[in-house]
Amino acid sequence: MATTAEPVSVNLSNDEIMRYSRHLIIPEVGIEGQRKLKAARVLMIGAGGLGAPVALYLAAAGVGTLGVVDYDTVDFTNLQRQVIHGTGDVGRLKLESARNTITEINPNVKVVGYAEKLTSENALQIFKDYDLVVDGTDNFPTRYLVNDACVLTGIPNVYASIFRFEGQASVLALPDGPCYRCWYPEPPPPGLVPSCAEGGVLGVLPGIMGTLQAMETIKLILGIGQPLKNRVMLFDALQMKFRELKLRKNPDCPVCGTHPTIKHLIDYQEFCGMRAVEEAQPVPEIAGMKQITALELKDEIDAGKPLVIVDVREPNEYQICRIPNSILIPLGELPKRAHELSPEQDIVVHCKMGGRSAQALDYLQKSGFKKVRNLEGGILAWSDEVDPSVPKY
Amino acid sequence: MAVKVYIPTPLRPYTDRKDAVEVSGSDVGEVLQQLVSSHPQLKSHLFTAEGKLRSFVNVYLNDEDIRYTGAEKTPVKPSDTLSIVPSIAGGSPASACCCSRC
Numbered sequence: 001m002a003t004t005a006e007p008v009s010v011n012l013s014n015d016e017i018m019r020y021s022r023h024l025i026i027p028e029v030g031i032e033g034q035r036k037l038k039a040a041r042v043l044m045i046g047a048g049g050l051g052a053p054v055a056l057y058l059a060a061a062g063v064g065t066l067g068v069v070d071y072d073t074v075d076f077t078n079l080q081r082q083v084i085h086g087t088g089d090v091g092r093l094k095l096e097s098a099r100n101t102i103t104e105i106n107p108n109v110k111v112v113g114y115a116e117k118l119t120s121e122n123a124l125q126i127f128k129d130y131d132l133v134v135d136g137t138d139n140f141p142t143r144y145l146v147n148d149a150c151v152l153t154g155i156p157n158v159y160a161s162i163f164r165f166e167g168q169a170s171v172l173a174l175p176d177g178p179c180y181r182c183w184y185p186e187p188p189p190p191g192l193v194p195s196c197a198e199g200g201v202l203g204v205l206p207g208i209m210g211t212l213q214a215m216e217t218i219k220l221i222l223g224i225g226q227p228l229k230n231r232v233m234l235f236d237a238l239q240m241k242f243r244e245l246k247l248r249k250n251p252d253c254p255v256c257g258t259h260p261t262i263k264h265l266i267d268y269q270e271f272c273g274m275r276a277v278e279e280a281q282p283v284p285e286i287a288g289m290k291q292i293t294a295l296e297l298k299d300e301i302d303a304g305k306p307l308v309i310v311d312v313r314e315p316n317e318y319q320i321c322r323i324p325n326s327i328l329i330p331l332g333e334l335p336k337r338a339h340e341l342s343p344e345q346d347i348v349v350h351c352k353m354g355g356r357s358a359q360a361l362d363y364l365q366k367s368g369f370k371k372v373r374n375l376e377g378g379i380l381a382w383s384d385e386v387d388p389s390v391p392k393y
Numbered sequence: 394m395a396v397k398v399y400i401p402t403p404l405r406p407y408t409d410r411k412d413a414v415e416v417s418g419s420d421v422g423e424v425l426q427q428l429v430s431s432h433p434q435l436k437s438h439l440f441t442a443e444g445k446l447r448s449f450v451n452v453y454l455n456d457e458d459i460r461y462t463g464a465e466k467t468p469v470k471p472s473d474t475l476s477i478v479p480s481i482a483g484g485s486p487a488s489a490c491c492c493s494r495c
């Protein structure tokens with residue numbers, strides 16, 4: 001790490017001295033600290049919700065080199081929280097949009113872009129050019145990949161993750177410090193990860209957790225204060241409470257323990273049980289499931305066929321958009337409300353994209369409902385194929 | 394004697410949206426058993442079919458990971474708080490979803 005007291009050869013121009021004057025007059029930073037920031041090379045995994053504030057603040061603070069790994073493009077649903085991108089950036093690579101914003105904030109920052117997916121094949125090669133990694137990933141395979149690559153290369157991992165109103169942050173893979181696997185040896189199986197009905201994140205939350213990451217990154221570069229090591233910070237926005245928990249290095253950790261069994265990067269999709277999910281049928285396989293397309297449903301409605309359309313999404317989703325004359329029975333309420341339906345009726349179940357409604361169909365069929373069909377592609381397909389005035393979310 | 398158990402956001406659908414519940418028991422194991430018997434839907438999220446605490450669910454007694462204090466045999470006092478801390482990942486359906494199409 002370029003964070004120790006080794007002499008830093010970079011120099012600051014007069015313009016930079018002016019720009020960073022509020023840093024330079026802090027004794028803990030000063031010219032020497034500002035030079036360390038300029039010499040520092042920080043790799044950000046993801047330019048999304050967490051990566052946005054990290055990039056904005058590290059750029060403004062004068063971190064000399066910012067690597068950004070992100071192959072995704074900006075879409076409208078990102079703008080509620082990914083404040084480094086604007087409306088005009090929709091459709092662009094996040095990496096390019098982030099590069100523009102960073103350069104606008106501070107043209108002294110060198111942005112190195114990697115418009116590719118971080119994989120076991122490229123991770124070590126990319127990591128070797130950096131002093132620190134900031135993990136802003138939103139999925140478990142990449143989380144474990146980043147962790148293991150940090151441990152194997154000895155690069156600290158400034159970590160955060162978020163869910164709805166809650167966040168976690170820690171500095172992992174420091175010398176003698178714990179890693180993510182010490183804390184969570186295994187990822188949850190895909191089936192137990194919250195579904196999209198339970199997902200979502202309040203846009204300010206990644207702002208708070210990302211700025212914590214930016215602060216820890218700058219402290220590590222400057223070598224000041226106490227890093228968030230051997231502890232994890234939990235944040236609950238609704239209670240407005242920070243809680244600190246102890247985090248210990250596990251001597252039996254498979255990657256950073258005393259007898260590691262993981263000595264090179266593995267297949268993280270498989271490790272996280274994702275392989276089977278990806279290759280499975282797009283809709284959970286359900287015996288005897290009958291599907292109906294949005295256009296066929298429209299034709300049957302127009303022909304006056306008696307149908308009961310059951311929307312199994314959550315009430316907040318029903319408020320966003322609905323298919324005319326559908327009735328709302330959220331999937332979780334179906335067992336106690338199935339009596340509202342008659343087994344002899346022609347029923348079409350739907351959700352957002354067809355996954356939850358397939359579960360609903362399975363339940364109804366097993367409960368003796370004979371004429372149930374699943375709307376293929378859910379209400380999104382209805383919006384695409386039948387009624388574009390139905391908003392998508 | 395009752396201790397306060399903090400419920401994380403992803404598990405609140407199974408505790409009537411409550412963020413904390415009071416549960417009695419003399420050690421961590423008893424408290425967790427009591428918790429899942431009053432909120433049965435939590436059971437499969439916290440325990441494997443064999444009844445073992447799942448490896449991606451960490452349980453803290455106050456600020457200490459119970460794996461380092463005697464696991465489920467760790468005794469509890471009335472002033473203690475127990476926190477369930479699952480691993481979390483983002484809020485985007487594409488990455489954190491149970492099925493590829495919901």
Ligand SMILES: [Zn+2]
Pocket residue numbers: 178179180181182183250253254255256257
């Ligand atoms: Zn470890």
